[in-house]
Amino acid sequence: MYIKRILLIIVLLGLVAGGVFSYKVYTAVFSPNTNFNNDEAYIYIKSDANFEEVESLLSDRLKDVSTFRAVAGKKGYTANIKGGKYAIKKGMNNNEIINTLRSGNIPVRVSFNNQETLANLAGRIAQQIEADSVALLRAFNDADFYRSKGFTEANKLAMYVPNSYEFFWNTTAEGFREKMLKEYNSFWNPARLEKSGSIGLTPLEVSTLASIVHKETAKVDERPRVAGVYLNRLRKNILLQADPTVIYALKLHNGDFNKVYKRVLYKDLELDSPYNTYKYAGLPPGPIAMPDISAIDAVLNAEKHDYYYFVANVEKFGYHKFAKTLAQHNRNKAQYVRWINGQNINR
Incomplete structure (x- = not known):
């Protein structure tokens, strides 16, 4: 009888210990383990992050870091970190958190407007994805890539159409460039290609002319009329004489794209540059900015x-006066010159 009691006690103790252990395991795996008040918290994990870095990112968002660490080890996550942006929802347990970090990489919206240079674009994009501006600029300046895709050094800016796009946060610089090429090809759909052909320009030439139109007027409703002027001049082989191209030529010549030119002077028109449309007929070699x-x-x-x-x-700032003849244009121009001289704008 005594031995049976001993054995019974041992069995009972074992069951109790097993129950306690099972309860602790269940609690560690399935009990809520978040420590924030919002509906969800976002974390950004770098592509080369280790588990300690992930743990550091989560430390102030978890009630119990030790149970998270234990469950992560059991599920093999500690040796299989994946970069990206992840949403941890309020009330998630360790099992759900780890499953999210394994396969819940969510996209981000990446936006950019009409950047004047690829260096400016690199800085803008580096604020929105993991790739830094140095890596992005290196990818943007890969001459072999552009050559293989039909672009030149002068017109490669056209490949980046300003808009809002969906990317994974951990996209590489090369991945960003490849996606933008796909977006460029999608943008130039059959309808746009047909219109481009109807006006006698290639898509790259359209982008070049559009960059001039973009710089000439910020008024979207006026842009088709400005574009019409330049197309008329191109058809007649008349010099475009577009001031924004001269300003671009000056910036390129001086190596300073940050300088602001409020006025083009007559001496500027003598600059020998293929971007100086007062000297050279036709379109310049490529866009002078990213046209939207x-x-x-x-x-x-x-x-x-x-x-x-x-x-x-x-008389209507932001807009322009249009003329069919040089005489009419000279009258309009005289009014503008009187006004700008009165503003004491010398450069």
């Missing part, structure tokens, strides 16, 4: 008219 979609579509849907000239309208 409204400017590209303005060229593709340019207004048909008989205007060949335009100058800033000092």
Whole structure:
């Protein structure tokens, strides 16, 4: 009897110990382990992060880091870290958190506007994905890549169409560049290609002209009319005489794209540059900035008219006065020159 009692006690103790152990395991795995008040918290894990770095990112968002560490080890996560952006929802348990970190990489929206240079674009994108500006600029300056895709050093800027796109946060610099090429090819759909052909320009030439239109006017409703002027001049082989191209030529010549030019001087028109459309006929070698979609579509849907000239309208700022003849243009220009001289704007 005594031995049976001993054995019974041992069995009971074992069951109790097993129950306690099972309860602790269950609690560690399935009990809520978040420590924040919002509905969810986002963490960004670098592609080369180790488990200690992940643990550090989560430390102030978890009630119990030790149980998270234990469950992560049991599930093999500590040796299989994946970079990306992850959403940890309030009330998640360790099992759910780890499953999310394994397969819940969520995309981010990456946006950029009409950057003037690829260096500016690199800085803008580096604020939105993991790749830094140095890696991005290196990818952007890969001449072999652009050559193989039909771009030149002068027109490669056209491959990046300003818009909002979906990326994974841990996208590499090369991955970003590849995705932008796909987006460029998607942008130039059959409808746009047909319109491009109808005006006698290639997509790259359209982007170049659109960059000039973009710089000439910020008024989206005026862009088709401005585009029409330049198309008229191109068809007649008249010099475009676009001030924004001269400003770009000056920046390129001086190696300073941060300098602001408020006025183009007559001496500037003598600069020998293929971007100086007062000296060289036709379009410049490539875009002078990234034209936004409204400017590209303005060229593709340019207004048909008989205007060949335009100058800033000092009676309706932001817009321009258009002219069919040089005499009419000179009258409009004289009014503008009187106004700008009165502003004491010398450069």
